[in-house]
Amino acid sequence: MSSILTNSSAMVALQTLKSVNKNLEETQGMISTGKSVATAKDNSSVWAISKVMESDVKGFEGISDSLALGESSVAVAANASETITDLLTDIKGKIVAAQEENVDRDKIQTDINKLTDQIGSIVGAAQFNGMNLLKGTDDINILSSLDRSSDGTVTASSITVSRQDMSTSAGTYGTGTSLAPNATASAAAVANTGNSVTVALPTTDADMSDNANMSITVAGAQLTFATGDFATSDDQDAAAIIIKDAINALGLDGITATINGTNAYEIDITSTRAFEDVTIAGTGDITAATTTIGERAETVAFSNTASVNDGDGYKVTIGSDSYEYVAGKGETMEDVAKGLKTAIDSAGLTDISTQVSKNSTSGEWELKVDNAGSSVGFSATGNAGGEASGGMFGLDNIDVTTDGGASAALSNIETMINGSIDAAAEFGSARSQIETQTEFVSQLTDSLKQGIGGMVDADMEETSARLQALQVQQQLATQSLTIANQAPQSILSLFG
Template sequence: MASILTNNSAMVALQTLKSINNDLSKTQSMISTGKEVASAKDNSAVWAISKVMESDVKGFKAISESLSLGESSVAVARNGAETVTDLLNDMKEKIVASQGENVDRTKLQADVDAITDQIASVVGAAQFNGLNMLSGTDSVNILSSLDRGSDGTVSSSNITVARQDLSTDAGVFGTGTDLAANVATTLGGNIAADGTGDAFSNGANVLGATVAGTVTIGETYNVQVAGETVSFTTTAATTANLAEGLTAALNTAGIEDITASFTGSVISISSTSKFDDVEVNTSGNGAATFALQANNVTAAVGTTASQTIGSRASEIAFSATAGVADGDGYRATIGGVNFDYVAGPGEIFEDVARGLKTVIDGAGVENISTNVKQDETTGAWVLQIDNDGAVQSLVEAGAAGGTATGGLVGLDKLDVTTDEGTEAALANIETYINTTIDAAADFGSSQGRIETQSDFISKLTDSLKSGIGALVDADLEETSARLQALQVQQQLGVQSLSIANQAPQTILSLFR
């Protein structure tokens, strides 16, 4: 049926042309924006996913900047610690030189003081954007990652870098838990555990060797002291002759820190060894025996006997099982003067013992010397304190809740102008060097981790961008081909509509 009111062909052609124009508009939009999904109306699900991922990409950009800042801060700290290590090695050279007698110790002291000042300058200047990781003990958190869970929750991750305090600050002794009264961390050794104190021995520790039994002329007897053996062949058949002869042999041998005397048949072997125990052994080819007695304990009696003369120094022994917490302070009170060391994060009792040693040495107390050792049986670290002067009391104490002592405490008090000072300086410089080496190593490890994380974040960000592109970017090769096709379809659609619109014209011929 022909009609001038309804032109179905034109309507079909018009709808087709509208569809073509709509597709052409979308294609032109994809070409102009480069995106297949440019807004939520294009594909709401894909658009939502892409926007979440885009927000993550922006977050990772901030993380990358944080890692760059953190890496620079740690690099400055590492360079600072390495520089301090080099300076301490230079200082060690001066300290070693001061061990000689025919040297100008005053000039060497001036060099040591100059290096100390330079170290202080390096530590103070080793900051980046105001952050100095060579001062203080609080750890620094560097933003390292943004983690999105399967439920959509987001959390951040950090790389924690521990500060390495290379200052000479004394720290602050705490008022918290009494560590000396705590069974798990009791300070022991020959220091009174109740804190009432002991007096230094000052003099010699003595071992008595009582000669007994039958002595025959021409018999040879031996006494081994500190690994050195002396012998005496009897010239009279008396225990006194044997005691006198071995005493003379011991004194003639010139064993360091060892002297001997006798009364009747008793030999008294005296040791002024500060820090080392002295082992004594006896033997002989005769019938006489030696009863060795030290520390009020009598050894077995026979032709061969052994005993040990304990070191003269008093001792503070630290727990072999307990741990050390940040702020735990340990104190040695010598003659009423307090010497404190307060532990920092991650320290162990070896650090405490060596730190307390440097504090005491740095005070330059006359006739006081120190040593650190580890008990071979228990594994506990022990601080030995010897006094070679007037009698003084020694009291130990411990308390939690303090402010940590600087890792180079006592460095500014090294004294190489005296024999005692050079000896202490040589022992303590190794502690300082090890402290800075450990600090540089920790910073190096942290810097390497930050670099690895930074590289990962860069690659992850690229992967996310690529993923977002795969979701929303238009395939321009396909889009270009489609544009040409749609343009041809548009031309055909226009022609089809034109033809359809001409159909009513034929109706006019019916009325002619």
């Protein structure tokens, strides 16, 4: 049936043309944008995922900038700490030269002062964008990643870089919790008197000329007495004098022997060696079981169980003056002991010398203080809550113009060199970590971009072929609609 009111063929052809035009419009949109999913209506779920990933890409691009800034800051600090290590090594060379007595120590001191000033300049200038990692003890955090969990929660991760304070600041002694139990002084005073042990000959009269194979060992030097050695003095009192004189004739540094003031057959052996125990051993009628004369120096023993926190300060009082050291982050009792040694040495005390060592029995670090002058008071204490001393504390007080100063400087400069080496190593490790993270973030960003492209980018080869096909379909659909619209014209012939 033909109808002039309803042209079904035209309607079908029109719908076909509309469908072809719609597909052609979508394809042209893909070609112009390069995306198969350009808006949420194209594919809402894929579009939503891609937008989340795009935000992550933008975040990681910002992280790359943060890592670049952090790496530059650490690189400046690393280069500065390595330079400081070299300068400290030069200072050590000057100090070693000052150990000789026939050198111009004043000129050497001038050179050391110049090098010290140079180190101070480097510490002050070692900043990038206002950040100086060679001053203070607060850690810095460099944004390194954004971690998205399965529920969509995003958390930031950071690389922590520890500051390495290489200033000469003395710090500020705190007034917080008492740390006195952690530092125990061995005596209330440090004196110049030596320590002694007593060895004895037989307490009853005896013919000493008949004795043989008697020996006494003092500080590794052995004296042996055979039959006839006491022929001219056959009692024990006279023999004690001979043995006493023989010990003194050895010329052992800091070792003297005297006859006991109460019993003439006893010999008092005294040692004034500051930081060395002396072993005494006797055989035969010299009744001295192996014993030890303790070092003259007094000690401050530091607890091997207590922790050391940033700002913990310890103080040693010698006479009327006190000497302080305030620990920084990550330091130990070894650092405290060495810091106090530096503080005391920096004062330039004429009769006081120091040494730091670890007690082989208790495992405690000990600061030893020896006094070659008159007896003075001696005590130790500590308080929390202070501001840490700089890592180069005491450097600006090195004085090699005296024998004592030159000797003390030699051990103290070793502590400073080790500190600067540790700082440089720490910065080097942080720099390597940042470089690795930077490379990872770059690769991760590329992977995310590729993933987003795989979801939303159009396949241009396929789209191009589809465009050609749709253009042909459009032409055919237009022709079909033209033909369908001409069909009712044939009805006119029925009325001719």
